[in-house]
Amino acid sequence: MTKKRALVTGVTGQDGNHLASLLQDEGYEVYGLIRGQNNPKRAEFEARHPHVRLVEGDLTDPAALIRAVDLSDPDELYNLGAVSHVGYSFKNPSLTESVTGKGVLNVLEAVRVTGRSERTRVYQASTSEMFGGLDYNRPGAGYDEDSLFHPRSPYGVAKLYGHWISRNYRESYGMFVSCGILFNHEGEFRGPEFVTRKITQAVARIARGMQEYVVLGDLWPKRDWGYAGDYVRGMWKMLQHDRPDDFVLATGETHSIEEFLSLAFRTVGIDDWTPYVKQDAAFMRPAEVDILLGNPAKAEEQLGWVREVSFEKLVELMVRHDLDALAGLESAR
Ligand code: GDP
Numbered sequence: 001m002t003k004k005r006a007l008v009t010g011v012t013g014q015d016g017n018h019l020a021s022l023l024q025d026e027g028y029e030v031y032g033l034i035r036g037q038n039n040p041k042r043a044e045f046e047a048r049h050p051h052v053r054l055v056e057g058d059l060t061d062p063a064a065l066i067r068a069v070d071l072s073d074p075d076e077l078y079n080l081g082a083v084s085h086v087g088y089s090f091k092n093p094s095l096t097e098s099v100t101g102k103g104v105l106n107v108l109e110a111v112r113v114t115g116r117s118e119r120t121r122v123y124q125a126s127t128s129e130m131f132g133g134l135d136y137n138r139p140g141a142g143y144d145e146d147s148l149f150h151p152r153s154p155y156g157v158a159k160l161y162g163h164w165i166s167r168n169y170r171e172s173y174g175m176f177v178s179c180g181i182l183f184n185h186e187g188e189f190r191g192p193e194f195v196t197r198k199i200t201q202a203v204a205r206i207a208r209g210m211q212e213y214v215v216l217g218d219l220w221p222k223r224d225w226g227y228a229g230d231y232v233r234g235m236w237k238m239l240q241h242d243r244p245d246d247f248v249l250a251t252g253e254t255h256s257i258e259e260f261l262s263l264a265f266r267t268v269g270i271d272d273w274t275p276y277v278k279q280d281a282a283f284m285r286p287a288e289v290d291i292l293l294g295n296p297a298k299a300e301e302q303l304g305w306v307r308e309v310s311f312e313k314l315v316e317l318m319v320r321h322d323l324d325a326l327a328g329l330e331s332a333r
Contacts (some may be wrong), residue, residue: 003029004027004028005072005073006075006078007031007055007077008030008032008077008080009033009078010080011034011054012041013189014185014186014228015125015228015232016032017048018187018189018229019235020049020052022232022233022236024051030049030052031052031053031054031055031071032045032049032052032053033055033059033068033081034054034055035059036058059081059106060106062109066110066113068110069110069116073116075119075121076120076122076123076239078123078125078235079104079107079122079123079124079125081099081103082158082159083095083100083158085191085193086129086155086156086285086289087193088155088193089153090286093154096154096158097158099158100162101158103162104162108166108169108175111175112175117173120176121177122175122178123177123180123235124162124163125162125180125182125235126159126166126181126182128181128184128224128248128292129152129153129156129289130160130181131147131149131292132149133152133290134150134152134290141295142224142250142252142295143293144248144294145246145247153285153289163179163246166179170244175244177244178241179246180235180246180247181246181247181249182231182248182249182250183224183292183294184223184224184226184292185231186226186228187229187314187318188321189228190228190318196225198216199257199261200318200321200322201322202214202276203264203319203322204268204322205326206276207270208323208326212276213276213277214276214277214278215280215283216278216279217280217285218284219258219261219277219279220257221256221288221289221290222257223257223291223292224250224293225260225314226249226250226307226309227307227308227309227313230306230307230308231249233305234249234305237299237304238303247298248296248298248299250296251307251310252296254292255311260315263311263312263316267315268319
C-alpha cells in the first residue's frame with residue numbers, strides 16, 4: 001500500500017513538532033514547509049525528525065506554496081504556520097496580517113490551482129483568540145463552534161480572516177477544509193515568549209539558584225490550557241472525519257496565570273512565590289483577553305477526541321522538562 005502523504009506548514013513550531021511525530025507513527029510520508037535562509041530552528045528540527053522532508057517556502061509567497069504542494073502532492077495539508085504570538089502581533093500588525101491571515105488564502109489557492117481541490121484535505125489552525133473573552137460575549141458553558149467572534153488583537157483578527165476564508169473555500173469549491181478552534185495548548189516545545197514556558201523555565205532556574213526572579217505582565221487573565229500532544233491528535237482526527245467541519249478543542253477548565261504560577265513554584269517546593277515575581281507594563285497588552293473557556297463537546301462526541309493531560313499534570317510536565325534540560329546542560333559542562 002502506498003503511504004499517505006502530508007504537508008505541514010509551521011512544522012518547526014510547537015504543534016509541528018508534535019504533529020510530525022504523530023504522522024510518522026501513523027505511517028505517513030511527512031513534508032514540512034520551512035521558511036527563511038539560515039532558519040535557526042532547522043538543525044534542531046532535523047535532528048529530532050530526520051525522516052521529515054523539508055521544503056523551502058514562505059506563506060506569503062504563492063509560487064513557493066504551489067511548488068511545495070506540487071512536490072509533496074499531499075493527501076493532507078496542515079496549515080500551522082503563522083505569526084502566532086498575540087503580544088508580537090501588536091508590534092508587527094501588518095506582517096501578522098500577511099502571514100497569519102492572507103497566508104491561509106495562499107495555501108488554499110495552492111491546493112486549488114494545482115487541481116487538488118478534491119484530493120487534498122486541509123486543516124486550518126483557527127484559535128480561541130477569535131472569541132476575545134468580553135463580558136457580553138461570554139457563554140456560561142464555554143465558547144463553542146457557534147459562539148460570536150470578537151477578536152482583541154491583530155493576531156485574532158488575522159486568524160478570523162483565515163477561519164472565514166477556509167469556510168468560504170469549503171462552501172465555494174467543495175474543498176475538504178476543517179478548522180480546529182484550539183484553545184491555548186502548551187508543553188515541552190512551547191516557545192519561551194508564551195507565559196507558561198516563560199514561567200516554567202524561570203521556576204527551574206530559580207530552583208537551581210541561577211535566576212533571582214521573573215518579570216511578568218498581568219496575572220489575573222484566565223486561560224483554558226491543555227497539552228499540545230493531545231491537541232494534535234484532535235487535528236488529525238478532524239481530517240479523518242467523514243466531512244469537513246469546525247471543531248473546538250479545549251479542556252473545559254479555566255485557570256489564571258497566578259494559579260499556573262503558584263502550581264509551578266509548588267512543584268519545586270516553593271509555597272510563597274511572591275518574592276520571585278515582579279511585574280512590568282512592558283508585558284501587558286493594549287487590549288487583553290480576560291478569560292477563555294472552551295466547550296469541546298462536539299469534538300468529543302463526533303471525533304471521539306479525549307484529552308489525557310490535566311492542568312496539574314501539564315504544569316508538572318513542563319517544570320520537570322525544564323529542570324531536566326538544566327541538569328543536562330550542567331552535566332555537559
Ligand atoms: P495567549 O493567550 O495566546 O496570548 O498566550 P500567552 O501565553 O502569550 O499569554 C497568556 C496570558 O498571559 C495573556 O493574558 C498575557 O497578557 C498574560 N501574561 C502575563 N505576563 C506575561 C508575560 O510575561 N508573557 C506573556 N507572553 N504573557 C503574559
